[in-house]
Amino acid sequence: MKPKFYVTTPIYYVNDVPHIGHAYTTLACDVLARWKRLDGYEVMFLTGTDEHGQKVEKAAETAGVAPQDFTDRVSIAFREMAAIMGVSNDDFIRTTEARHKAACAELWKRLEAAGDIYLGGYEGWYAVRDEAFYDEDELRTLPDGSKLAPSGAPVEWVVEPSYFFRLGAWQERLLAFYEANPDFIAPEARRNEVLSFVRGGLRDLSISRTSFTWGVPVPGDPKHIMYVWLDALTNYVTATGWPGEGPRRDFWPADLHMVGKDILRFHTVYWPAFLMSAGLPTPKRIFAHGWWTIEGEKMSKSLGNVIAPADLVNAYGLDATRYFLLREVPFGNDGNFSRKALISRMNVELANDLGNLAQRSLSLIARNCAGLLPATGPHTEDDTTLLAAAHALPAQLRARMDTQGFGDALEDVWKVIRAGNGYIDRQAPWALKKTDLPRMEHVLRVLADVQRVVATVLQPFMPTSMARMLDQLGVPADARDLAALATPLAAGTALPAPQGVFPRYVEEVG
Numbered sequence: 001m002k003p004k005f006y007v008t009t010p011i012y013y014v015n016d017v018p019h020i021g022h023a024y025t026t027l028a029c030d031v032l033a034r035w036k037r038l039d040g041y042e043v044m045f046l047t048g049t050d051e052h053g054q055k056v057e058k059a060a061e062t063a064g065v066a067p068q069d070f071t072d073r074v075s076i077a078f079r080e081m082a083a084i085m086g087v088s089n090d091d092f093i094r095t096t097e098a099r100h101k102a103a104c105a106e107l108w109k110r111l112e113a114a115g116d117i118y119l120g121g122y123e124g125w126y127a128v129r130d131e132a133f134y135d136e137d138e139l140r141t142l143p144d145g146s147k148l149a150p151s152g153a154p155v156e157w158v159v160e161p162s163y164f165f166r167l168g169a170w171q172e173r174l175l176a177f178y179e180a181n182p183d184f185i186a187p188e189a190r191r192n193e194v195l196s197f198v199r200g201g202l203r204d205l206s207i208s209r210t211s212f213t214w215g216v217p218v219p220g221d222p223k224h225i226m227y228v229w230l231d232a233l234t235n236y237v238t239a240t241g242w243p244g245e246g247p248r249r250d251f252w253p254a255d256l257h258m259v260g261k262d263i264l265r266f267h268t269v270y271w272p273a274f275l276m277s278a279g280l281p282t283p284k285r286i287f288a289h290g291w292w293t294i295e296g297e298k299m300s301k302s303l304g305n306v307i308a309p310a311d312l313v314n315a316y317g318l319d320a321t322r323y324f325l326l327r328e329v330p331f332g333n334d335g336n337f338s339r340k341a342l343i344s345r346m347n348v349e350l351a352n353d354l355g356n357l358a359q360r361s362l363s364l365i366a367r368n369c370a371g372l373l374p375a376t377g378p379h380t381e382d383d384t385t386l387l388a389a390a391h392a393l394p395a396q397l398r399a400r401m402d403t404q405g406f407g408d409a410l411e412d413v414w415k416v417i418r419a420g421n422g423y424i425d426r427q428a429p430w431a432l433k434k435t436d437l438p439r440m441e442h443v444l445r446v447l448a449d450v451q452r453v454v455a456t457v458l459q460p461f462m463p464t465s466m467a468r469m470l471d472q473l474g475v476p477a478d479a480r481d482l483a484a485l486a487t488p489l490a491a492g493t494a495l496p497a498p499q500g501v502f503p504r505y506v507e508e509v510g
């Protein structure tokens with residue numbers, strides 16, 4: 001039986017259309033899902049939309065549409081975003097689905113049965129934009145007396161009856177849990193943030209609202225609507241078929257919840273507490289990545305600088321966009337999106353480094369070896385060094401991917417690509433043609449083997465162009481996973497006529 005791997009994106013609020021921030025998180029998950037499939041895992045990759053709560057209800061009202069119609073419409077935009085980004089999700093969950101409401105009700109009943117829910121009254125600050133409660137001391141007061149959450153969202157004073165979850169009683173158990181699971185929160189700086197937040201003490205959490213109706217009713221008390229975060233977090237277990245039985249139940253606990261740094265607290269504090277209270281296993285890891293700004297500015301509707309994923313894909317191509325987003329910024333850090341940087345990486349790293357390596361060696365094979373994959377001859381030290389570096393990539397990348405080091409993984413691959421270009425310059429197979437034909441063939445074969453490894457491990461990042469590169473190397477469609485790299489390609493395989501995989505990007509002038 002194959003080992004299992006379950007990865008999730010946040011489920012996105014349908015109050016807004018998708019932008020590259022959402023595409024980024026989903027893309028990172030897609031690369032991991034594809035990598036794990038390549039490495040022999042059975043993968044479940046989940047994304048979807050978060051459709052309840054006050055924020056979505058208000059957005060529907062502003063649009064003058066009933067909430068269900070509104071969410072139906074916007075949810076489709078997120079499905080389309082996944083398709084535009086070439087994302088290979090196995091399921092798409094919507095919190096308005098019956099399967100999800102059933103899971104929410106069951107989770108609630110379990111928290112109640114555990115003695116962790118009581119009825120009280122909430123009096124305090126709430127930010128609809130974040131769908132989050134804040135303590136007075138977390139807020140910033142503006143000169144006009146109004147208050148803002150740390151995220152910049154306006155807060156309002158809320159007084160209403162509410163059910164509470166006894167989060168305060170979970171403080172010590174959470175701290176013990178983080179201690180016992182040092183890899184649960186990544187990167188390290190985020191882990192420290194959470195530890196100090198929890199050490200500072202936890203208040204009981206309001207988990208129901210009565211001032212609106214768009215959500216999942218509390219079992220036995222339908223005047224109350226479940227707090228949208230309790231509802232939303234539950235999606236990750238809903239999709240495994242819980243509380244029913246089903247073929248996907250074995251995927252829980254999730255291996256990884258990928259999130260942005262804005263929603264760290266919900267995933268690392270509330271979620272494990274809910275799960276432990278309900279007697280369910282906790283996810284293995286939460287990775288919180290950084291925030292994108294656009295040409296140095298915060299992305300916002302009012303600044304008019306929101307970038308739709310389709311704009312980038314149409315302008316630069318899907319694989320270049322995918323490559324850039326994961327290459328430009330060390331994963332976990334904040335980053336700045338700039339078109340100039342994207343174009344530069346396209347031209348230098350894709351067209352020059354990788355494209356030229358492929359084009360130079362494949363066109364020599366076409367011209368000088370009758371288009372047939374050459375056989376290997378005796379190895380020199382230069383050959384062995386390059387081949388060893390290439391064959392070390394799968395293990396190196398496995399470690400990088402398990403710690404979500406996408407940028408480092410790509411740098412590892414580019415070291416080999418640059419070494420390949422150095423090798424071709426030194427070996428000069430075009431000159432060997434006149435002096436030592438068997439050696440020329442061997443050098444070209446070494447280059448083909450190196451490119452095969454490179455294209456194989458890069459498939460998760462750039463599926464379309466790497467498939468084309470593997471086609472050109474004559475790699476059979478069923479020999480493109482990591483395990484297949486152990487079997488050498490047959491010498492004498494006829495290769496198709498080489499074609500450039502990465503054109504240079506020439507900026508239109510005027």
Ligand code: ME8
Nearest residue numbers: 010011012013021022025050232233259260291292
């Ligand atoms: O928070 N840079 O949904 P959401 C990088 N429904 N990532 C960004 C980004 C940016 N500028 N902007 C958004 C919610 N993101 C809840 C989640 S999960 C049970 C419920 C990404 O639509 C990032 O992953 O506000 C962030 O965490 C997520 O979008 C927030 O999406």
